[in-house]
Amino acid sequence: MMGLFEAAWVIARRDFIATVYSRTFIIFLLMPAFLFGMTYAAGQAGERADREAQQAQVALVADSQVVTALQQARASLVANTSDLSFPRLTAVAPAEHPDVQARALLADESAAYSAVFTGTLDRPILTGPEKIDENVGRRMRLILDQARTATALSNAHISVPSPEFERVLTAEAAGNLHSVRHVMARIVQIVIFTITLLLATMMVTNLIEEKSNKVIEVLAASAPLDSVFLGKLIATLGVSLLGIALWAGILGGLYLFTQVLSNWISVPVAPAIGWPIFIILAFLYFTANFLLLGAIFLSVGAQASSVKEIQTISMPITIAQVMVMLLAGTVVSATGGILPWVAYVFPLSSPLSMLALAVQSESLWPHLLGLAWQFLWVAIFVRVASVMFRHTVMKSGGKISLFPGLRSKKA
């Protein structure tokens, strides 16, 4: 008999070459750029649109001096923050009864005011519902304070210029490093999550094609189904690593030779554990993550007979995977409590969680423990999943046994 790994290698080699020379691989290569581009654009546009939509508008019903003082105060505050940080101020000519006018303005849906300022700088009145106090109310107080201070200084003919900082530059600051690594940890989690999901789906789709064009029967007659299972996992893992290597090569090349990226990232930030070890860990954690999830996808996918069916079957897995991703995210958020520990220990979230830890902490020993733990689960998952695969892919029936060799020897 061809050995398990020998047959798996034949199948893996075929699948690997077939995938790399297919259009699917090009799509796989382009997909991350497309996904992240879309996510970034949608995030930027969405965030701005959200904030703009949420930016309150306040009507200023006061004499022109007050209006001018408030608008100048806002302008000076905005100059050091952002325009979206403060409510927009719109001057409205005062009527005979300001309190009645204020209520009428708040009721006018076409104007959409959140509050109305009436009175003077010394006796300010803000009309509006209670719920605006947290946001609009506080900011209007800042604007008012700024206006009052500026008016008082101006009246006293005192000028207080803002001093310029004398900058003392350091290589890094712990706080900044922490926040950048926080983002970095999130990014690596999202990257691994996305690639794994993409590849697992691709692998199962290929399996369905093989089932529909009956190649699976030829494979099953020639080699143990465990080899078929393993071969497919190995091939897809190989494809993913090639894809990642290509991406890393392209980005690395750009960074080193064109300085395009180095202009973007003015301060190179290394993961806490250092780049060389991080790259090794990323490879190992990605492998563990892919093998764990790929095994589940492949065993479940073996039950399907069409791409449509696999979409239905894999939906709960994908939802579960998103939940696992959220669980792993608790490590990055450092919310404390038991959840991050659950994320480290739970086999499916462990690779993502530990990789985030590698970004944020320089301790090496937890990774040795983590990898041993994860690869133990990889062995269990692959074993169980391959038995399920064998059981379902050819509808071979019979009792499921994790150790068929033992069963047949007993028989």
Place this chain on the structure above:
Amino acid sequence: MAGLAIEAKGLVKSFDGKEAVKGIDIAVPEGSIYGILGPNGAGKTTTLRMLLGIIEPDRGTRTLLGHERPLEAARIVGYLPEERGLYPAMTTKEAIAFMGALRGLPLDVGRKRAEILLRENGLGDYVEKPIKSLSKGMAQTIQLFGTIVHKPKLVVLDEPFSGLDAINQGRLESLIRDEAAAGTTVIFSTHVIHHAERLCERIAIIAGGRIRFEGLVAEARDRLRPQVRLKTRNADGPWRTSLPANARETNGIWQFELPAGGIESLLKGLMDGGAGIEELSIERPGLHDAFVAIAGEAAAREMDKPSPTELGVAA
């Protein structure tokens, strides 16, 4: 009898609680051409899959080339499934070599042999052509080459003649004979009796998941008495009392099994009774007649129906 390439005892297999194969015994001698005959749904494919270890039987044992676990013999077995399966984007040469590689043949050796097989069979122009560009019959031929490229000791063909035109069926028959002549054991399933009749030394007749007959083709035929066909000048007369009870007349021709008493007593009765024998022949029954007698009329009618593969329906 030579050693056995395949021996199966009491194979049982159920799907969704329904028994598809109900205790099958098969013994295939080494170097023979062995046919499994049966209508669609008789359990032929399930039996072959169990013999090869693609699926596990619920009960029963089987030995394949001396191995109790069939996949242990995978390197020396070739299998052509009923549902042909090839990667559409692969070239013919690569497809054949890949199938050989699955059976342990090094890829470079497989490629060389594939090229030789293709050229020897007039398909030299298709060496680098992708499978998707081939006709169905040609793709089937490629898969057949993939089945034998590693020079197996046992070739298992599931409905190999399905979907082939008459010329390719003839070629396949020759190829099967050549393989057997080279010492390879060939076992194939079919629902077309004349292929089995022309090729096989031994057959198994399966119907309803059970073996109805297992043995030499001649033994199957011998289950029926020779058939007598008689045409007389006189339509009636005392000679009719010498005809056996099962004699039937169609268009003036009488047909019946040769009586146990032999031809002499029959001839004497006919001549003494004034039949005026115009024509008389004694014919050995064909495998089809034997099949009808063994498996029944209903199974024989099912045999004439095309297989799901021929109808283009995936099983």
